[in-house]
Every structure is written in structure tokens, then in C-alpha cells.
Amino acid sequence: MDTAESNNSTAGQAAPISEQVSAAILRALTLAVATQELPSGLTLPSQITLERPKNRDHGDYATSVSLSLAKPAGMNPRAVAELLRTYLLADVEIKESISAIDIAGPGFLNITLARAGQGSIISAILSEGEKYGHGSALAGTSINLEFISANPTGPLHLGHTRWAAVGDALGRVLSAAGAKVTREFYINDRGNQMELFGASIRAAAQGLAVPEDGYHGEYITDLAALIKAEHPEFLDLPEAQSFDAFRDAGYALQLADQQRVLANFRTNFDIWFSEKSLYENDFFKHCLDRLKEQGHVFEDGGAIWLRTTDFGDDKDRVMIKSDGAFAYFASDSAYYISKRERGFDVCIYMLGADHHGYVHRLKAIAACAGDDPSYNIDVLIGQMVKILENGEELKLSKRAGTIITLEELVEKVGVDAARYTLIRYPVDTPMVMDVDVLRSRTNENPVYYVQYAHARICAVLRNATDLGIAYGADQIHPELLENERERELIGALAEFPRVVAGAAELREPHRIARYAEELAGIYHRFYADCRVLPLGDEPATELHSARATLCSATARVIANSLALLGVTAPEKM
RNA sequence: GUCCCAGUAGCUCAGUGGAUAGAGCGACCGCCUCCUAAGCGGUAGGCCACGGGUUCAACUCCCGUCUGGGACACCA
Numbered sequence: 001m002d003t004a005e006s007n008n009s010t011a012g013q014a015a016p017i018s019e020q021v022s023a024a025i026l027r028a029l030t031l032a033v034a035t036q037e038l039p040s041g042l043t044l045p046s047q048i049t050l051e052r053p054k055n056r057d058h059g060d061y062a063t064s065v066s067l068s069l070a071k072p073a074g075m076n077p078r079a080v081a082e083l084l085r086t087y088l089l090a091d092v093e094i095k096e097s098i099s100a101i102d103i104a105g106p107g108f109l110n111i112t113l114a115r116a117g118q119g120s121i122i123s124a125i126l127s128e129g130e131k132y133g134h135g136s137a138l139a140g141t142s143i144n145l146e147f148i149s150a151n152p153t154g155p156l157h158l159g160h161t162r163w164a165a166v167g168d169a170l171g172r173v174l175s176a177a178g179a180k181v182t183r184e185f186y187i188n189d190r191g192n193q194m195e196l197f198g199a200s201i202r203a204a205a206q207g208l209a210v211p212e213d214g215y216h217g218e219y220i221t222d223l224a225a226l227i228k229a230e231h232p233e234f235l236d237l238p239e240a241q242s243f244d245a246f247r248d249a250g251y252a253l254q255l256a257d258q259q260r261v262l263a264n265f266r267t268n269f270d271i272w273f274s275e276k277s278l279y280e281n282d283f284f285k286h287c288l289d290r291l292k293e294q295g296h297v298f299e300d301g302g303a304i305w306l307r308t309t310d311f312g313d314d315k316d317r318v319m320i321k322s323d324g325a326f327a328y329f330a331s332d333s334a335y336y337i338s339k340r341e342r343g344f345d346v347c348i349y350m351l352g353a354d355h356h357g358y359v360h361r362l363k364a365i366a367a368c369a370g371d372d373p374s375y376n377i378d379v380l381i382g383q384m385v386k387i388l389e390n391g392e393e394l395k396l397s398k399r400a401g402t403i404i405t406l407e408e409l410v411e412k413v414g415v416d417a418a419r420y421t422l423i424r425y426p427v428d429t430p431m432v433m434d435v436d437v438l439r440s441r442t443n444e445n446p447v448y449y450v451q452y453a454h455a456r457i458c459a460v461l462r463n464a465t466d467l468g469i470a471y472g473a474d475q476i477h478p479e480l481l482e483n484e485r486e487r488e489l490i491g492a493l494a495e496f497p498r499v500v501a502g503a504a505e506l507r508e509p510h511r512i513a514r515y516a517e518e519l520a521g522i523y524h525r526f527y528a529d530c531r532v533l534p535l536g537d538e539p540a541t542e543l544h545s546a547r548a549t550l551c552s553a554t555a556r557v558i559a560n561s562l563a564l565l566g567v568t569a570p571e572k573m
Numbered sequence: 574g575u576c577c578c579a580g581u582a583g584c585u586c587a588g589u590g591g592a593u594a595g596a597g598c599g600a601c602c603g604c605c606u607c608c609u610a611a612g613c614g615g616u617a618g619g620c621c622a623c624g625g626g627u628u629c630a631a632c633u634c635c636c637g638u639c640u641g642g643g644a645c646a647c648c649a
Contacts, residue, residue, distance in 0.1 A: 108591080359576095425586075426587090
């Protein structure tokens with residue numbers, strides 16, 4: 001792909017055209033205030049956000065500033081718009097890029113780009129390549145992104161899989177928006193569940209029944225057999241040591257298995273954080289002291305509490321139980337403080353729906369630590385995933401003993417389809433994955449729809465090369481791209497940086513998937529209406545080169561979108 | 574009881590306060606002697622659950638009601 005792309009990785013890139021336009025609008029407003037054509041006391045917005053009109057008759061960009069300023073200015077909105085129009089048309093920095101400014105409806109300002117402005121979009125895509133779409137919306141922000149954090153006591157299941165896909169994609173999106181992102185997996189390696197896990201494996205190794213409240217999947221017997229083969233002496237140890245030995249060996253194997261499965265799913269972490277480590281080197285005591293300084297710790301009934309009700313929680317939470325044991329909440333508190341002390345500005349938690357009750361108390365921890373819960377901590381709740389095959393819900397997993405695992409899902413539909421489908425829905429709504437749809441190769445399977453568009457373009461470009469048709473940064477010819485489909489396609493390509501920034505700020509990677517689908521659809525329609533390569537023995541013209549170049553830019557943007565989702569962009573299908 | 578999420582086309586769902594509310598599926602009718610038909614075009618299908626409020630403008634924000642789903646621990 002992009003074989004003919006010229007290698008001029010030259011000088012400073014101009015700001016995206018949409019930013020140039022919105023800056024010009026702001027200049028126009030400032031001028032109008034200076035000349036008192038707008039009242040001098042008028043407070044102007046700090047930034048003009050442009051909309052992309054749904055209706056193409058309304059131009060490439062639209063703004064409603066005149067509507068919102070009309071009332072404070074005590075003017076008719078259309079008069080404000082008229083004023084803006086005059087100044088914009090006179091603005092030397094922007095007027096070359098604009099072909100028309102129309103005032104519509106109650107006072108919308110509709111801006112149509114000149115061909116040259118459209119050409120600059122294609123040029124930016126080709127020169128920025130893999131970086132096109134990346135921006136600085138979150139530059140300077142250090143983010144800790146914690147997701148999955150499954151207990152190391154069994155295989156990863158469907159719920160974890162949703163987070164694996166969405167969390168990883170969110171990490172990619174946040175990075176693309178300029179944030180410094182650290183992906184972290186919190187390992188619950190202490191507490192009752194670990195003991196039960198060890199006891200279950202040991203029982204299996206002895207050929208005994210697994211405890212009632214223990215772990216029952218087939219994998220427990222597998223682990224027991226593995227450990228017994230490696231360390232037959234574990235069974236002869238004194239009981240307490242024997243439990244510990246099985247627990248620790250099982251933990252190591254299970255964690256390694258989760259890491260293997262996740263790596264295969266293209267989900268990687270920077271830090272695997274051990275809960276146990278929170279209690280080493282007096283770290284917990286340090287955390288408790290910090291919370292005490294803020295004045296929200298108290299003692300009652302022999303237990304140590306955090307007064308989370310000071311910050312909207314419905315009840316206070318116990319950190320140290322009256323028997324001296326640490327409650328799970330102690331770990332939560334210390335873990336949050338650990339993240340902040342490690343230098344993260346924003347801590348994002350991705351939790352399952354069964355943890356939604358945790359949102360208030362986690363936010364309260366931040367507040368109790370003296371932080372701003374609306375900025376320093378962000379808790380995302382993911383709803384349930386169901387999986388359907390042959391019209392019936394899949395529930396049983398041979399391995400886990402309960403629900404279907406990440407690995408089984410991948411075996412059924414592949415990494416690309418699994419990742420894409422899990423990411424394309426907002427996480428706060430329950431979703432259903434239909435295995436039969438994910439295996440189908442039609443419009444109803446969005447991942448193939450998008451990938452197909454990419455492969456289709458690659459095929460066209462291969463043919464272009466065979467025919468000796470040049471395409472690339474020196475073959476943009478924006479003045480030739482006047483078909484409605486071409487304009488629509490360029491407009492969609494120009495949107496990508498804003499989509500990425502929005503997805504990052506809202507923590508909603510599904511927006512990238514939806515954008516990719518829309519872009520793919522627009523390309524397919526362009527392809528149906530606009531012949532890219534010469535027909536038969538037709539001579540090659542600059543229009544063919546211009547269209548091939550547009551194809552190349554489109555492939556770039558589709559590939560960049562899919563890359564943000566961790567999904568491959570195949571060149572052949 | 575308290576809290577969270579949802580209610581948009583027959584179905585599954587998008588929709589960052591803007592103009593005529595969208596997509597896929599399903600239904601019906603069409604399009605390949607030449608660039609990937611895993612594609613494209615057209616028709617049909619909507620009191621955006623309901624009632625108030627804020628706003629120049631509400632599917633979108635606020636309050637309330639109804640319906641559905643989920644969560645409540647000195648468990649982890």
C-alpha cells in the first residue's frame with residue numbers, strides 16, 4: 001500500500017483545516033467586537049466548535065455561534081451571521097480555502113471548502129501516515145488505565161474479554177490523543193479466594209472432592225496434575241505448607257496462562273500489580289496516615305473505618321476489621337493512593353456491572369485522599385455480554401466449569417471479529433454476540449464490512465500500479481474531485497482527528513468503530529459511482545491518478561481506525 | 574427501601590443541545606461481458622416510553638411517572 005507515496009516528510013504541518021476555520025471565526029468575532037459592530041461587553045466563546053452538517057447541502061462545516069450570541073448581543077441571529085460572513089470573506093488567512101459561506105435557517109453559518117482546502121486534507125493524510133488522526137487533546141496527562149484485573153484463580157471469561165478488547169482499545173485511543181498511558185492489571189493475590197483456590201487444587205491432587213465453595217472447573221484437575229507431576233513432594237509436606245505450595249504453584253501457572261491468552265488477544269499490560277505488595281514495607285500504614293491527615297478515618301467497634309459518607313457514599317466503609325484483618329476496601333484505598341503517588345493524574349477503572357456499587361466508594365476514596373473525584377478518578381462500568389450460537393445462549397465452558405472463556409470465544413470467531421464486536425458497542429449497555437453472525441461474510445458482520453473496504457482499496461491500488469498509474473502526494477489534483485461522492489469521502493476523512501479526540505475524552509472507543517463503518521460505507525458508495533481506473537483501453541488521465549490517491553488516503557484512515565481497535569487491516573480477502 | 578443502567582423502525586442497535594432522527598438485519602424491487610457483488614441503488618417501516626421544565630433550538634440537559642435489567646456485606 002502507498003507504494004507510490006512520495007517521501008517528502010517535509011516541514012511543519014499546517015493545522016487541520018477545521019481548526020483554521022474555527023480560528024478564523026474567532027478572529028471575525030473579535031474584530032466585530034473591536035469595531036463595536038457587536039456590543040463591546042460581549043463575552044465570546046473561548047473556542048468555536050464546528051459541526052459537520054448531516055445534510056451535504058449545508059456545506060462542509062457549520063457553526064451556530066450566531067444563534068447563541070444573538071441574545072446576549074441583543075441582535076437578530078441572522079444579522080450576527082451576516083457580520084461574521086463579511087469578516088470571514090475578508091480574512092486573508094482563510095479566504096483562499098473557502099469557496100462559499102451561506103446563512104441558512106435561523107442563522108446557521110454554512111461553510112463550503114474550496115477544492116484546495118480539500119486537497120490539504122488528503123495531503124495531510126498522506127504525509128502523516130500512521131500518525132494521521134493522532135492529536136494533542138490529552139497531551140500532558142498521565143493516565144493509569146486499569147482493566148480486567150481478574151482473580152488469578154481461573155481462566156478469563158466473557159466479561160473479562162469485553163474489558164480486554166475495550167480497555168486495550170481505550171489505551172490506544174488515549175495514547176493517540178496525546179496522553180501518557182500506563183496499562184495496569186491488578187492481581188488479587190491475597191485473601192480467601194486464593195486460599196480456596198489452593199485448597200481446591202490440593203484436593204484434586206489428592207483425588208478428593210473439591211470443597212463445596214471451592215473452584216470446580218476442569219482446569220483445576222489439569223493444574224493439580226501438572227503440579228503433582230512437577231512437585232510430587234508437595235503432598236507430603238505438613239498440611240499448612242502443602243496448602244501454600246499448591247496455592248502458590250497454581251497461582252503462578254494460572255497467571256502465566258492469563259498472560260498467554262491476553263497476549264494472543266493483542267492485549268498487553270505495562271504493569272501487573274500485586275495486591276499483596278500494598279502490604280509490604282509499611283506502605284499500607286503510610287496510606288492510612290495520609291487518609292488520617294485528611295481527617296476521614298475513625299475507629300468504631302474495634303474496627304478502622306473510612307468516612308466515605310462525607311463524599312456521597314451511602315455508608316462508611318471498614319478498612320481494618322475488628323479482628324485486625326484487612327478488609328478488601330483497605331486494598332482499594334491503598335491501591336488508589338499508590339497510583340496517585342506513582343504520578344498518575346487520572347486513574348481510570350474499568351469494572352464489571354456487578355461492581356457498579358463501587359463507583360461511589362472509589363470516588364469517595366479519591367475525595368478522602370484530598371483529590372478531585374471528578375477529574376483524578378474515572379470509573380467505567382461494563383455491562384454483561386451474552387453469546388449466542390445457533391440461536392441459543394452459550395453458557396457452559398468445559399474449561400472454566402461455568403461460563404465461556406476468552407480463549408473459547410477466539411477459537412470460535414477469531415481475534416479480529418471478537419475484538420471488533422466487543423468494542424463497537426458502548427460498554428454501559430448489555431450486548432449479545434452472535435457467533436453465527438461473526439462467522440458470516442456479509443453486511444451484517446461489521447468487522448468484515450470495514451476490512452473488506454480496506455482490502456478492496458488495496459486491490460484497486462495494486463491494479464493501478466500494474467497499469468502504471470501514478471498516485472500519491474504529488475497526484476492529489478483536488479480541482480478534479482468534484483463528484484458528490486468524492487466530496488463526501490474527503491469530508492469523512494477530515495473528521496477522523498476529531499473522532500479520535502472525542503473518543504478519548506469521552507472514554508468511548510466504540511466511536512472509532514462506528515466511524516470506521518461509516519467511512520467504509522462512504523467508500524463503497526464512492527466506488528460504485530466513481531470509476532477509479534481506466535475502462536478497457538481508455539487512456540489514463542489525471543482524474544484516475546487523483547481518485548487512486550483518494551483511495552490511498554482512505555485506506556490509510558481505515559487502517560488507522562482499525563489499528564486503534566487492535567484489529568488488522570488485511571490487504572487481501 | 575436506596576443506588577446504577579436502559580426504553581429510538583418488525584428485530585439488533587448508533588446518535589458530543591442544532592436544520593428533513595440513522596445503520597445493519599428482516600420484507601419487497603433492482604444492479605456485475607472491464608477496478609474484489611464479503612459490494613451498491615430503490616421502496617416500505619418512527620407520537621425517539623409518558624408528563625412537565627430549561628433553551629432561539631431537546632431523542633440529547635433537569636425533575637417526575639411507568640416498564641425492563643442489575644447492584645446492596647466488618648465477602649473477595
